[in-house]
Amino acid sequence: MSLDLLSTLRQLRHDGRAALERNDSAGIQAVIQVALAGARAEGAPQSAAVARELLGIATDLFAAGAPGDIESLFDCALRRIEGAPDASLGVVLMIWFNLACLYDQHGAGELRQQTVSQIGHVATHYAGPIDRDCAEVFERMAGVAKASGNVDFMLTLYAQAHRYWSADPGVDPQQRADWCNRYLHAATGAGRDTEALAAEAAEAAAGAGAHRLRAEALLMLLRHQKARGDRAAARRTLEAALEALAAGHDTDSEVAAVVYQNLAALQLQEPPGPGDARAAEWLDTTLRILTQRDLARGRDYAACLRERSLLAGRLGDWRTAARCQERAAAVADIEPAEITEALSHAGDAWYRLGAYEDAGRCYLHAVQRRGMADA
Secondary structure, eight states: OHHHHHHHHHHHHHHHHHHHHHTOHHHHHHHHHHHHHHHHSTTOOOOHHHHHHHHHHHHHTTTTSOHHHHHHHHHHHHHHHTTOTTOOHHHHHHHHHHHHHHHHHTTOHHHHHHHHHHHHHHHHHOOSOOOHHHHHHHHHHHHHHHHTTOHHHHHHHHHHHHHHHHHOTTSOHHHHHHHHHHHHHHHHHTTOOOHHHHHHHHHHHHHHTOHHHHHHHHHHHHHHHHHTTOHHHHHHHHHHHHHHHHHTTOTTSHHHHHHHHHHHHHHHTSOSSTHHHHHHHHHHHHHHHHHHTTOOOHHHHHHHHHHHHHHHHHTTOHHHHHHHHHHHHTOTTOOHHHHHHHHHHHHHHHHHHTOHHHHHHHHHHHHHHHHHHHO
16 A cells, blocks of 8 residues: 555656646646545555655645645645654654745744744754754755844754754765855854854865865854964965965955955064065955956955055055055045045155155145045
């Protein structure tokens, strides 16, 4: 009976999809009724495989069948998996999640909340093994929780899904890397400490040969190292990110520009020395990349120009120092005080060069800008 029902349901699923493609309402209804009759028949087996086929028919025909019939298919799937020797938590969660979607679509708020609470209870308390179905439900529920502003629940769901993606040896390395990246961004956006997760995401990306993902994860790790003032660790992280980008032939990207700018900023925290010339090259490359991508605006671009000016001054190139500060003052979308400061520093650089007329022009503009800001 089990094999007969299973083969019948598989054929019905095929027939249901065909009916959908033909927009055959009568054919869709016939598939649903035959599936329900088989699932309800005396002697119908307790089987996760049967439950999965019923779930598949219900999800395939979710939008085309009568809501009551779709709910009945999900209910039959739950009944077939109860006590089944091959019972799977993942299938149960998939059924609950789809039921919650069905209730939500048809305004059955109380039933939806009851079903969501069942998933939430598992996510909060279950510590046993999970499979990919579990992980997918937890991640999809996390999206729902995020949309409703329930950040703590979202992170609980992500943490459960992470148990599968980080531990199952059968997971495809690229899929693991993509998952770690999604989890990292979600946790970072929620304001959580993600240093360990960033390191794990970088390692997962390296294992998949996903060079840009590795560099992006390393930049997330860099935030924590910079926040605690660990310049040695920050330099190692940036060098690893640069190595990853080089391996992926991606040294001319926006991600690379961020790496270059951070390396230059680290150099500026050191005393003037041989590394200044290399740091100046990094910033020149950064400015070129940003300009080519129409990103030559805003505070980050202005900051890059100011850093380039500082390096030029350390190298004794006061003309470049002055010009970079004037360019910084002309950048769109920066604060008036930043314009005034850049013009003042431009004047200082021109003065060091002996270009007193240019120095005076910049000082005068700085005073005028300050007066406009104070008015």
